[in-house]
Amino acid sequence: MTTPLTVDLRGVSRWYGNVVAVNDITMSLGAGVTGLLGPNGAGKTTLLHMMAGFLAPSKGEVLLGGNPTWRNPDVYRDLGLVAERESVPAHLTGWEFVHASAKLHGLADPAGAARRALELVEMTEAAGRRLGTYSKGMRQRARVAASLVHDPAVLLLDEPFNGMDPRQRAHMMELLHSLGDQGRTILFSSHILEEVEQVSGTVQVIVNGRLAASGDFRKIRRLMTHRPHVFVIRSTDDRRLATALIASPAVTGVSLGAEELTVHAGDYGTFTRALPKVALAEGIRVRQLVPSDESLESVFAYLVSA
Amino acid sequence: MSEAVDTGGSRIHDIGYRRYEGTNLGRLYVARSLYTHGLRSAFGLGRSAKAKIFPWIMVGLLGAFAVVVAAVRAQTGEMIVGYQEFQQVARVIVIIFLAVVAPELVSRDLRNKTLPLYFSRPLRRTDYALAKLAAVISAVFLLVAGPLTIVGAAAAFSVADVSGVWAEVRGLLGGYTMIAVLAVIHGSIALLIASLASKRAFAAGAIAAVFLVLVPIAQIPHELAHGAIGQLSLMISPDGMVDGLQEFLFGKGDANLEPGYRIYYGVGAVALVAAVVTALITRYRKVSL
Amino acid sequence: MNLTICALTVRALFGRRRFLLLLPAPLILMGLTWLAVSLGASDQDLVTAVVVGLGMTAVVPLMSLIIGASVLGSEIDDGTVIHILTKPIPRWQIILSKLVVASGVSALVTAVPMFVVGAVIDGPKLGAGLAGGAAIGAAVYSALFLALSVVSRRPVLLGLVYVLVWEGLLTNLVSGAKVLSVQKYVATFAQSISGTPLMERPLSVAVAVAMSVVLAVLATYYASVRLRSFSVAGETS
Numbered sequence: 157m158t159t160p161l162t163v164d165l166r167g168v169s170r171w172y173g174n175v176v177a178v179n180d181i182t183m184s185l186g187a188g189v190t191g192l193l194g195p196n197g198a199g200k201t202t203l204l205h206m207m208a209g210f211l212a213p214s215k216g217e218v219l220l221g222g223n224p225t226w227r228n229p230d231v232y233r234d235l236g237l238v239a240e241r242e243s244v245p246a247h248l249t250g251w252e253f254v255h256a257s258a259k260l261h262g263l264a265d266p267a268g269a270a271r272r273a274l275e276l277v278e279m280t281e282a283a284g285r286r287l288g289t290y291s292k293g294m295r296q297r298a299r300v301a302a303s304l305v306h307d308p309a310v311l312l313l314d315e316p317f318n319g320m321d322p323r324q325r326a327h328m329m330e331l332l333h334s335l336g337d338q339g340r341t342i343l344f345s346s347h348i349l350e351e352v353e354q355v356s357g358t359v360q361v362i363v364n365g366r367l368a369a370s371g372d373f374r375k376i377r378r379l380m381t382h383r384p385h386v387f388v389i390r391s392t393d394d395r396r397l398a399t400a401l402i403a404s405p406a407v408t409g410v411s412l413g414a415e416e417l418t419v420h421a422g423d424y425g426t427f428t429r430a431l432p433k434v435a436l437a438e439g440i441r442v443r444q445l446v447p448s449d450e451s452l453e454s455v456f457a458y459l460v461s462a
Numbered sequence: 463m464s465e466a467v468d469t470g471g472s473r474i475h476d477i478g479y480r481r482y483e484g485t486n487l488g489r490l491y492v493a494r495s496l497y498t499h500g501l502r503s504a505f506g507l508g509r510s511a512k513a514k515i516f517p518w519i520m521v522g523l524l525g526a527f528a529v530v531v532a533a534v535r536a537q538t539g540e541m542i543v544g545y546q547e548f549q550q551v552a553r554v555i556v557i558i559f560l561a562v563v564a565p566e567l568v569s570r571d572l573r574n575k576t577l578p579l580y581f582s583r584p585l586r587r588t589d590y591a592l593a594k595l596a597a598v599i600s601a602v603f604l605l606v607a608g609p610l611t612i613v614g615a616a617a618a619f620s621v622a623d624v625s626g627v628w629a630e631v632r633g634l635l636g637g638y639t640m641i642a643v644l645a646v647i648h649g650s651i652a653l654l655i656a657s658l659a660s661k662r663a664f665a666a667g668a669i670a671a672v673f674l675v676l677v678p679i680a681q682i683p684h685e686l687a688h689g690a691i692g693q694l695s696l697m698i699s700p701d702g703m704v705d706g707l708q709e710f711l712f713g714k715g716d717a718n719l720e721p722g723y724r725i726y727y728g729v730g731a732v733a734l735v736a737a738v739v740t741a742l743i744t745r746y747r748k749v750s751l
Numbered sequence: 752m753n754l755t756i757c758a759l760t761v762r763a764l765f766g767r768r769r770f771l772l773l774l775p776a777p778l779i780l781m782g783l784t785w786l787a788v789s790l791g792a793s794d795q796d797l798v799t800a801v802v803v804g805l806g807m808t809a810v811v812p813l814m815s816l817i818i819g820a821s822v823l824g825s826e827i828d829d830g831t832v833i834h835i836l837t838k839p840i841p842r843w844q845i846i847l848s849k850l851v852v853a854s855g856v857s858a859l860v861t862a863v864p865m866f867v868v869g870a871v872i873d874g875p876k877l878g879a880g881l882a883g884g885a886a887i888g889a890a891v892y893s894a895l896f897l898a899l900s901v902v903s904r905r906p907v908l909l910g911l912v913y914v915l916v917w918e919g920l921l922t923n924l925v926s927g928a929k930v931l932s933v934q935k936y937v938a939t940f941a942q943s944i945s946g947t948p949l950m951e952r953p954l955s956v957a958v959a960v961a962m963s964v965v966l967a968v969l970a971t972y973y974a975s976v977r978l979r980s981f982s983v984a985g986e987t988s
Contacts, residue, residue: 211982230839243829257834662908664907667813667911675776678801685800686787686791
């Protein structure tokens with residue numbers, strides 16, 4: 157792999173008659189792993205296909221390293237795509253499939269490249285069997301190998317963890333991480349929050365065809381000031397702490413549970429400064445302070461419902 | 463509000479849910495619905511506009527031809543194509559129609575594995591096969607009989623007296639009979655072929671290939687051989703069977719059979735249809751879901 | 752032209768059971784000839800009924816249709832085409848490679864039995880003429896049906912309409928339309944290569960050559976252009 161490449165979308169829209177699938181999206185993807193997150197039907201696959209050169213944008217441009225992806229077969233020298241649809245030629249063996257991919261890319265040493273790609277996805281032992289005999293996860297890995305064989309700078313994966321068992325998923329996540337660390341631009345789409353949370357901090361959230369948020373999801377959460385932040389606190393005296401906290405203007409609500417205190421704070425910054433002061437003044441030791449809604453799930457739920 | 467069972471905070475709420483208390487219409491209703499649905503979808507009714515293009519083009523072609531025949535009849539009193547011969551001209555259209563419609567009716571269900579949905583209703587497998595068969599046969603019949611009716615109506619109006627009208631009606635009925643024969647023989651064979659293939663493209667190709675390839679295989683011995691082989695060889699192709707049957711029923715036709723052999727076509731046609739229908743039913747009895 | 756694609760296509764074509772479907776037609780063609788000869792058919796009858804009636808009307812176009820529509824069409828249908836398209840290969844190379852395989856296999860499957868039939872009827876010269884006509888016809892048909900498979904989701908159906916309605920019916924009714932019927936080119940080449948008096952020559956050789964080239968080139972060009980704009984929208988076909 158030579159240099160990192162960016163995928164640029166500028167004002168990209170795609171419609172089918174009256175249905176707008178992608179609505180004026182501008183984003184730039186650089187090196188590292190980015191998760192494309194959105195509910196089903198949000199436009200993730202449409203966006204991925206436009207980036208991969210399999211769909212023309214109705215408006216705007218989709219560029220890879222400065223070149224348009226539509227009607228441009230040369231772009232595939234630097235691009236690998238693992239599509240959602242699982243179909244593979246069932247009559248070829250795993251080795252033949254990846255090797256053919258290497259040959260079609262015009263690589264100087266197709267056999268060597270194929271071997272390396274298969275090792276990367278841990279498919280070397282099963283490579284002699286026909287693809288028709290593979291399990292779903294194995295087929296997926298074979299397709300990933302075939303798309304990595306030419307060492308692309310950009311890798312697009314559409315719902316790559318579909319149908320994988322936990323061990324395979326962990327392995328794939330590790331693989332994507334390491335590829336991202338090598339400086340490649342990796343984009344994968346998912347509607348399962350845990351996957352995205354574990355693989356990448358950077359997300360692009362698509363809701364109803366629009367880009368709802370982009371960046372590190374923790375930072376996104378902090379940007380959402382309209383909703384109170386929720387913290388779970390364990391201390392030496394929850395009830396007294398609760399009474400003291402509700403007096404502070406940064407706090408909008410407290411609720412006592414059996415073991416912990418849940419605090420709704422209107423302003424993250426003010427609250428985090430106020431809490432130590434209040435606890436010190438009351439002589440209460442705070443044992444645990446956890447922001448309980450900074451998960452991607454709450455970010456996502458908020459964005460989707462907004 | 464009815465009584466709610468209270469078990470420590472859990473309640474079952476009465477939101478007016480009612481069990482279905484009405485009549486359950488039986489097997490016959492289900493089979494009839496399957497038949498009407500098949501017939502309608504053969505002509506693209508109840509489906510998207512794209513599905514209507516093809517069948518109605520076929521109808522249009524035959525209709526246009528019928529109008530031409532009717533016009534010539536009105537002008538010159540001469541029939542370019544007789545009532546019974548009309549189905550011969552229509553055969554190419556019928557074969558293409560079947561190559562499209564038969565796979566639509568049965569190959570789709572096989573490909574999408576929706577048969578369990580059908581058979582978990584009060585619908586026997588035999589009913590399914592027969593309902594689809596009836597739909598295909600009716601569709602072909604309507605395809606050809608409709609345009610023929612145009613010819614008949616125009617001819618009836620152009621004739622001077624009542625006895626002439628009656629003659630036209632008799633001819634028209636003869637035409638309908640032959641169309642029915644064509645529909646039954648060709649439709650059942652096409653449906654059997656389609657029920658063996660789950661991809662519509664294959665089924666279509668196979669139907670066309672079978673109908674086309676069998677024609678010369680039947681014709682050549684008929685033209686060259688004498689005796690029984692030559693007389694009976696037409697039965698090999700569905701087209702030839704229909705031609706032979708026409709001679710059996712009406713005494714005249716394109717097959718040029720010796721009178722003694724005509725009855726074999728009557729028997730053969732019945733046997734063929736029985737065999738094909740049995741094969742179709744067996745296919746659906748045995749198909750794994 | 753890309754040899755890897757050719758090799759993959761050939762494997763896909765012969766690697767499945769369905770290639771067995773290609774066998775009956777040549778066998779039927781030869782079997783029927785044997786049957787007719789043993790029944791004492793005249794050479795003219797044989798040519799008219801078997802060679803033209805079965806071979807040129809049905810076997811050559813239908814075999815070319817089945818093969819030509821499936822070299823690319825079956826991959827588009829089941830989604831595996833994406834593995835070929837995500838490579839930096841010019842689209843015309845893909846089309847040309849597929850075309851070479853389709854033409855080659857169709858020509859083989861049709862020309863060999865046509866040669867046998869011709870040789871049985873009237874010696875190897877007729878056989879060579881029929882084989883040549885069949886081979887050229889198979890190539891032109893393959894180009895047309897390959898283009899159909901890029902353009903439409905149902906290439907077999909459209910191909911059937913072309914073979915049955917256009918070539919089977921309309922071009923026989925409207926004499927000017929003969930120029931646009933591949934079946935007539937096959938007949939022309941067969942007659943002119945063999946010089947046999949048993950067949951008519953429906954068009955002049957020059958016209959047949961020109962039209963064959965024009966149709967094949969246009970179809971291949973159009974298929975390449977359309978393949979460049981190949982779109983995959985959602986997850987299902």
